[in-house]
Amino acid sequence: MRTDRLTLLLLILPGAGFIFLFLAAAIAMTVLQSVGLYSLVGESKLTFEHWFSLADRTFVDSFLFSLKVGVGSAFGTLVFSYPLALFLRRRRYGTQLIGSIIKIPLFVPALVAAFLILNVLAFHGILNSTLLGLGIIDRPLRMLNDKFGWNVLIIQIWKNLPFQLLILAATLESIQTDIEDAARNLGASPWRVIRHIILPLSAPGILIAVVLVFILTFGDYAITKVAGPVYPSSLSVLMYTEAFTLQQWGSAACIGVVITFASLLFVAIYARAARAVAEIGQ
Amino acid sequence: MSGLRLRNVVRHYGGFTAVDGVDLDIAKGELVTLLGPSGCGKTTTLRMVAGFMAPDSGDILFGERRMNDVPPHRRNTAMVFQSYALFPHMTVAENIAFGLKMRKIPAAEQMRRIGEAIDTVSLRGLEARRPGQLSGGQQQRVALARAIVTQPDILLFDEPLSNLDAKLREKVRLEIRELQKRLGVTTLYVTHDQVEALAISDRVVVMNKGRIEQVGAPEALYRQPLTSFVADFLGAANIVSGTAAGDHLVTTPIGRFSVGPERKLGSGPVKISWRPEDMRVAAPGAEANIVGARVRGVVFCGSFTELVLDVAGQQLRAQVDTGFRGREGDLLDFAVPSDRIRVVA
Numbered sequence: 001m002r003t004d005r006l007t008l009l010l011l012i013l014p015g016a017g018f019i020f021l022f023l024a025a026a027i028a029m030t031v032l033q034s035v036g037l038y039s040l041v042g043e044s045k046l047t048f049e050h051w052f053s054l055a056d057r058t059f060v061d062s063f064l065f066s067l068k069v070g071v072g073s074a075f076g077t078l079v080f081s082y083p084l085a086l087f088l089r090r091r092r093y094g095t096q097l098i099g100s101i102i103k104i105p106l107f108v109p110a111l112v113a114a115f116l117i118l119n120v121l122a123f124h125g126i127l128n129s130t131l132l133g134l135g136i137i138d139r140p141l142r143m144l145n146d147k148f149g150w151n152v153l154i155i156q157i158w159k160n161l162p163f164q165l166l167i168l169a170a171t172l173e174s175i176q177t178d179i180e181d182a183a184r185n186l187g188a189s190p191w192r193v194i195r196h197i198i199l200p201l202s203a204p205g206i207l208i209a210v211v212l213v214f215i216l217t218f219g220d221y222a223i224t225k226v227a228g229p230v231y232p233s234s235l236s237v238l239m240y241t242e243a244f245t246l247q248q249w250g251s252a253a254c255i256g257v258v259i260t261f262a263s264l265l266f267v268a269i270y271a272r273a274a275r276a277v278a279e280i281g282q
Numbered sequence: 283m284s285g286l287r288l289r290n291v292v293r294h295y296g297g298f299t300a301v302d303g304v305d306l307d308i309a310k311g312e313l314v315t316l317l318g319p320s321g322c323g324k325t326t327t328l329r330m331v332a333g334f335m336a337p338d339s340g341d342i343l344f345g346e347r348r349m350n351d352v353p354p355h356r357r358n359t360a361m362v363f364q365s366y367a368l369f370p371h372m373t374v375a376e377n378i379a380f381g382l383k384m385r386k387i388p389a390a391e392q393m394r395r396i397g398e399a400i401d402t403v404s405l406r407g408l409e410a411r412r413p414g415q416l417s418g419g420q421q422q423r424v425a426l427a428r429a430i431v432t433q434p435d436i437l438l439f440d441e442p443l444s445n446l447d448a449k450l451r452e453k454v455r456l457e458i459r460e461l462q463k464r465l466g467v468t469t470l471y472v473t474h475d476q477v478e479a480l481a482i483s484d485r486v487v488v489m490n491k492g493r494i495e496q497v498g499a500p501e502a503l504y505r506q507p508l509t510s511f512v513a514d515f516l517g518a519a520n521i522v523s524g525t526a527a528g529d530h531l532v533t534t535p536i537g538r539f540s541v542g543p544e545r546k547l548g549s550g551p552v553k554i555s556w557r558p559e560d561m562r563v564a565a566p567g568a569e570a571n572i573v574g575a576r577v578r579g580v581v582f583c584g585s586f587t588e589l590v591l592d593v594a595g596q597q598l599r600a601q602v603d604t605g606f607r608g609r610e611g612d613l614l615d616f617a618v619p620s621d622r623i624r625v626v627a
C-alpha cells in the first residue's frame with residue numbers, strides 16, 4: 001500500500017510538479033509585484049499604491065466588461081449547446097456529421113476565429129454586403145467594436161460551443177437510457193422527462209460547462225482586442241496596456257491578481273460540481 | 283385493468299427479425315412469462331408492450347384498445363427493470379411518488395398510496411434514503427413499489443431477479459407472485475431462467491428465434507413438450523432420433539421404445555424425449571423400454587444423484603436416488619416408463 005502510493009507520487013511528480021512549481025512561482029511573483037515588491041522597473045518597496053490606483057473608472061469598467069463577457073458567453077453558449085447536446089444524444093441519420101462539423105471551432109485559435117468572424121460582421125463584410133444586396137437594409141449596420149460587446153459575445157459563443165457540447169454530451173451519455181425509459185413508463189411526457197430527469201441529472205455537467213467557459217472568456221485578450229469596443233477594454237487588454245504602453249507594471253500585476261483569483265474562485269466552484277457529478281454517478 | 287393481446291406482432295432490427303409473428307392472449311389478472319435464450323425476442327416483445335418501440339406490423343391491444351401508436355407515458359403500464367432504473371437524484375419516497383406526480387394525483391392521496399406501497403414492500407424507515415445508499419435487494423423493492431403504486435393496467439417485469447443472489451431470488455420470486463395475485467394485475471414477465479418461469483407463472487410462453495415455440499401451464503409444458511427445443515430448454519431432456527414403427531412404437535439406434543398412448547404415430551422419422559428423473563435402474567426381468575447403458579459419470583447433487591450414461595455412442599442423463607451404489611464403468615439396464623416418453627418435433 002505504502003509503495004503503491006510512493007509509485008503513484010513519483011508518476012505524477014513530473015507533470016504535476018512542473019505545473020505546480022511554475023503556477024505557484026508565477027502567482028507568487030505577481031502577487032508580490034502588485035504590492036511593489038520584486039519590481040521589474042524602478043525600486044522595490046512594500047506599497048499598496050498600485051491597488052489604490054485601480055479604484056478608478058477605467059478598471060471598474062473593464063472589470064464589469066470582462067464579467068459581462070464571461071457570464072454572457074458562459075450562459076449564451078449554454079443556450080445553444082444544451083439543446084444541441086440533447087438533440088445529438090440520440091443517434092439519428094446525420095447526427096454524426098452534424099457533430100463533426102460543430103467541432104470545427106475547437107481547432108481554430110481565438111485570434112483566427114476573431115478575424116474570420118470579423119470578415120462576416122465588418123462594416124463592408126459579407127453579412128452587410130448580402131443584406132445590402134438583397135435590399136433589406138439601406139446602410140451597412142455597425143456590428144463591430146460596438147459599445148456593448150455583442151460581437152465579442154457572438155465570437156465567444158461560436159468558439160466555445162463545441163467545447164461545452166463535448167462536456168454536455170459526455171454528461172448526457174452517462175445517464176442510463178433505462179432511467180429515461182422508467183420515467184416515460186411512469187407517465188412522464190418527453191418534456192417532463194427532460195425537466196424531471198435529464199436536467200437534474202446533468203446539472204453538475206452544466207455547471208462545469210458554464211464555469212469552464214467563464215474562466216476561458218473572463219481572461220480573454222485576443223477576441224476583445226480585435227472585435228471588442230474601444231472602451232471599455234477587457235481586463236487582459238487593460239493589463240497589457242498598463243504594462244507595455246503605460247509601463248505601469250505594478251497596476252498590471254494587480255489586474256493579473258484579480259483575473260487569477262476570480263478564476264480560482266470559479267475553479268473552486270468547478271471542483272465542487274465535479275464532486276457532485278461523481279456522487280450522482282454512484 | 284385489462285387483458286393484453288398481441289396479434290401477429292413483427293419487429294426487425296436492420297436485417298434481423300427480432301420478433302417474428304407473435305400471437306398471444308393474456309387474460310385479466312394472469313401472470314404470463316416469456317421464456318427463452320438471449321436474442322429470442324422476449325425483451326423486444328416486452329418493450330413493444332411498454333411502448334418503447336413500435337411493432338413493424340401486427341397489433342398490440344390492451345383490452346379492446348389498439349395501443350400501437352400510444353406513446354409509453356399514456357399506456358398505464360408499469361415496468362420493473364433489470365437494472366431497477368431508479369432515479370439516483372431522488373429519495374426512495376420521491377422515486378415511488380414519481381408516477382403519481384406525473385398523473386397529477388392529489389397530494390393527500392399520493393401520501394396515502396406511497397405509505398401503502400412502502401409497507402407492502404417493507405421499506406419503512408428508508409423513505410429518505412437515496413438509491414445509492416440501498417442494497418440490491420432494497421433497490422429491487424423500491425422498483426417494485428414504484429411500479430405497483432401507479433395501479434397499472436399491465437405490470438411488466440424485465441428479468442427483475444437477475445441481479446440478486448440465489449437465496450434472495452427465491453424469496454423475492456415468491457413475494458412478487460403473492461403480490462401479483464393479491465392485486466390481480468395482468469402481468470407480463472420476462473426471464474431466461476426456466477425454474478423462475480415455472481415457479482412464478484400461470485402460463486409460460488417459450489420463445490425461440492423470434493417465434494413462440496409453445497404456450498402452456500408450467501406443468502403441462504414440462505410434462506408435454508411439443509418440440510425438442512422446449513423439452514431441452516425447460517429442464518434437461520434426453521432426446522433420441524428414431525423411426526416410427528407402428529402406432530405406439532419407435533425404433534431408435536439404442537433400442538425400441540413403446541410410447542404413451544395419447545398420440546398415434548404415422549411412419550417416418552420422429553424424435554422422442556424423456557426427463558432424466560424418469561429413468562430408473564431396471565428391475566431384474568423387466569423387458570419393456572430397457573436401455574443397456576455404460577455409466578460414464580456419477581455426480582452426487584444432494585437430493586439426487588446425476589448419472590452420465592453412454593448407450594452405443596449416444597449420451598443420456600439420468601437422475602436416480604442417492605441410494606445408487608453403481609460406479610463409473612458399470613454396465614446397467616435402465617427402464618423408461620412409456621407414459622413418460624414424449625414424441626417431439
